[in-house]
Amino acid sequence: MEIRSMRFKANASAKLADAGLQRNLRKAKGKFVDTRAVAIKEIDDFEGTRRAARDLRDRVLKDLDLWLERFETQATARGATVLWARDGAEICRHVVDIARRHGVKKATKSKSMLSEEAGLNQALAAAGVEPVETDLGEYILQINDNEPPSHIIAPVMHKNVEQVADLFAKTHHKPRKTDIPQLTREAREVLRSHFLTADMGISGGNFLVAETGSVALVTNEGNGRMVTTLPKVHVVITGIEKVIPTLEDLSLLMRLLPRSATGQSISNYFSVLTGVKQPDESDGPEHLYFVLVDNGRADVVGSEYHEMLRCIRCGACMNHCPVYQSIGGHAYGWVYPGPMGSILTPLYAGIENAVDLPNAATLCGQCSAVCPVLIPLPELMRKLREEQVERKLRPLAERLALKAWAWVANRPALYALGTWFAVRYLKWLAGGGDRIRVLAAAPEWTAGRDFPAPQGKTFRELYRQRQP
Amino acid sequence: MRVALFVTCLVDLMRPRIGFAAIELLEAAGCEVVVPEKQTCCGQPAYNSGDRASAAMLAKKTIAEFEPFDYLVAPSGSCADQIRTEYPGLLADDPEWHGRAVALASRVHELTDFLVSVAKIEKIPGAFEGSVTYHDSCAGLRSLGIKDQPRALLARMPGVELKEMTGADECCGFGGTFAVKFGDISTAIAAKKCDNVVATGADAVVAGDLGCLLNIEGKLRRMGDEKTKVLHIAEILAGDA
CATH class of the missing domain: 3.40.50 (Rossmann fold)
Structure with missing residues (x-):
């Protein structure tokens, strides 16, 4: 997917000015926040469970190569083929090769963020394979001229029912309807023929289980089962960090994932798929491929950002983020929005290609407070800011201003003089009133807010005057 | 000490x-x-x-x-x-x-x-008559666990009625330099905070961090709210409000 993160600031401003989007965001805000808050209370020891999940993820990531080899051995023993992709282009090459080998004309897809990283749909179409998104949200985006998702688990978070109704009427050539059950029925009717005629199914993978060579899929619409069992070929595309050792570990993470994501105790569908169809089995693919993707992940292993690889893609960080709630997901400009995206985008797509993202946060800490695997997201954003300064990716004026300010703050007499002038200047700007309407030194502040006037003298002046 | x-x-x-x-x-x-x-x-x-x-x-x-x-x-x-x-x-x-x-x-x-x-303060020196709503500042709340302490102190002031706002623990959008680097996002977050403040009908919004207070006051006044007082917890407890 093309990276548009360098236009974050302008994109965010446009999203703030989009009244329709703002209405949709206001309506969506709090939904997953409230359901999560209820769902985590079902777990006796939520904090202990989070710590156990963090420790498990750290343990795997420490020996990631070994767990991946074990997964490969087990999956291969059950008839699957494990392929490795260094980047998005290699994902596309592998999947197109598989499609050619099996004479695939149409591929149904369950949700896969890796396929977004790779821009897989475009590559398939170019190779003469028709990709059909079957997750309802992803389907809506696909028929809207391949619009990118704005949320990792609720990809059409930014749309309302009226917009979907318009799209369906235009695409399906049927009478426009706004009743949601009727809309989903219409989607089901359209998608059913695709499920039955597809030669290949493509899915993501929430977890890979090393001891059994299985992939675990967490879905709510049932499309995942159709995609992974009906066609004769199933391709799983997922990141190398998704591997976990055992089914027992899977049960630990599954206590946290749906609850943190949508506030469900368990998702409507939870599938653990193992191996190709056996002679005594009634369904399942004859050919099963795993495309395990690096695309920047291996470089993060053992780096100062390694905690980010714990991420289980629940979306709780963005659901609780005041910035995400205000601008939605598209402004972030790549596959992953919100706090996790503000770290993953620079790590995977290049720190120089997403300079605003780690800075576009108040560091309020709500994201790490809700993270089911205790990723210190604000701390990682701050580290990225440090790396930006070290690599001179921040504007020169900003770097110099910080240095100059710190230099003065380190010299108390000079600092006292500076603040003596500053406070009088601000007071003068307020013109005897209690506020400054336009502050040239901070135009971004006063564009939408007043700047309260200072009291008039600095504390240190007044304190000195009080001393006998 | x-x-x-x-x-x-x-x-x-x-x-x-x-x-x-x-x-x-x-x-x-x-x-x-x-x-x-x-x-x-x-x-x-x-x-x-x-x-x-x-x-x-x-x-x-x-x-x-x-x-x-x-x-x-x-x-x-x-x-x-x-x-x-x-x-x-x-x-x-x-x-x-x-x-x-x-x-x-x-x-x-x-x-x-x-x-x-x-210090286990015994007598709160200040007096305040009216209703207040308390905004939890992010670092104090999530890193230092400051939530009950200011409310406990306010509860000991007979004239103070605490009216909790929706989302008291949500960020006000200040975020230090964030407020001047991403001014419009910061302002949008502040607007939601101010809506929640105003919805309580409290006479004053109180917080423990001046950064948040400058942001909230600046947005309240720009929104046309002239009557809600914006006070630091120390001001109300000491009675200088």
Whole structure:
């Protein structure tokens, strides 16, 4: 997917000015926040469970190569083929090769963020394979001229029912309807023929289980089962960090994932798929491929950002983020929005290609407070800011201003003089009133807010005057 | 006990009366209050902007000035958190300074936390008649666990009625330099906070961090709200409001 993160600031401003989007965001805000808050209370020891999940993820990531080899051995023993992709282009090459080998004309897809990283749909179409998104949200985006998702688990978070109704009427050539059950029925009717005629199914993978060579899929619409069992070929595309050792570990993470994501105790569908169809089995693919993707992940292993690889893609960080709630997901400009995206985008797509993202946060800490695997997201954003300064990716004026300010703050007499002038200047700007309407030194502040006037003298002046 | 007041750069510049209110409260709790005169800023703006060298320089300066005292108390959860939680990591590469940072850290407190947990203040000097709503500032709340302390103190003021707002624990959008780097996002977040404040109908919105208060006051006034008072917790507790 093309990276548009360098236009974050302008994109965010446009999203703030989009009244329709703002209405949709206001309506969506709090939904997953409230359901999560209820769902985590079902777990006796939520904090202990989070710590156990963090420790498990750290343990795997420490020996990631070994767990991946074990997964490969087990999956291969059950008839699957494990392929490795260094980047998005290699994902596309592998999947197109598989499609050619099996004479695939149409591929149904369950949700896969890796396929977004790779821009897989475009590559398939170019190779003469028709990709059909079957997750309802992803389907809506696909028929809207391949619009990118704005949320990792609720990809059409930014749309309302009226917009979907318009799209369906235009695409399906049927009478426009706004009743949601009727809309989903219409989607089901359209998608059913695709499920039955597809030669290949493509899915993501929430977890890979090393001891059994299985992939675990967490879905709510049932499309995942159709995609992974009906066609004769199933391709799983997922990141190398998704591997976990055992089914027992899977049960630990599954206590946290749906609850943190949508506030469900368990998702409507939870599938653990193992191996190709056996002679005594009634369904399942004859050919099963795993495309395990690096695309920047291996470089993060053992780096100062390694905690980010714990991420289980629940979306709780963005659901609780005041910035995400205000601008939605598209402004972030790549596959992953919100706090996790503000770290993953620079790590995977290049720190120089997403300079605003780690800075576009108040560091309020709500994201790490809700993270089911205790990723210190604000701390990682701050580290990225440090790396930006070290690599001179921040504007020169900003770097110099910080240095100059710190230099003065380190010299108390000079600092006292500076603040003596500053406070009088601000007071003068307020013109005897209690506020400054336009502050040239901070135009971004006063564009939408007043700047309260200072009291008039600095504390240190007044304190000195009080001393006998 | 000898308590050194960390005034904070914002209070020094914008609202000295918060510093004097803090002194009054600490003295009412039986503390001897010292104001180290060379103090400036804890360095958080540099730290959060990625300028680690500048942040470390100001951290050392602050540690040297405050380590002689029994406690460092700040009328700000954000600054207290920077000194208490972040300094040791910031100076981790320098064994001597790391040790000094750690030695200071456990003696650093946000004002209301100190009054309730350490000094155990008995009589609240201030009086306020009216309803207030309390905004939880992010660093104080999520890093230092400041939530019950200010409310406990307010509950001991007979004239004060606490009206909790929706999302009291949500960020106001200030975020230090974020407020001037991403002004329109910051303003949009502030607007939601102000809507929640106004919806309570409280006479005053109260918080423990001046950064949040400047942001909230600035947005309230721009929205046309002239009547909601915007007060630091120290001002209301000391009765200077």
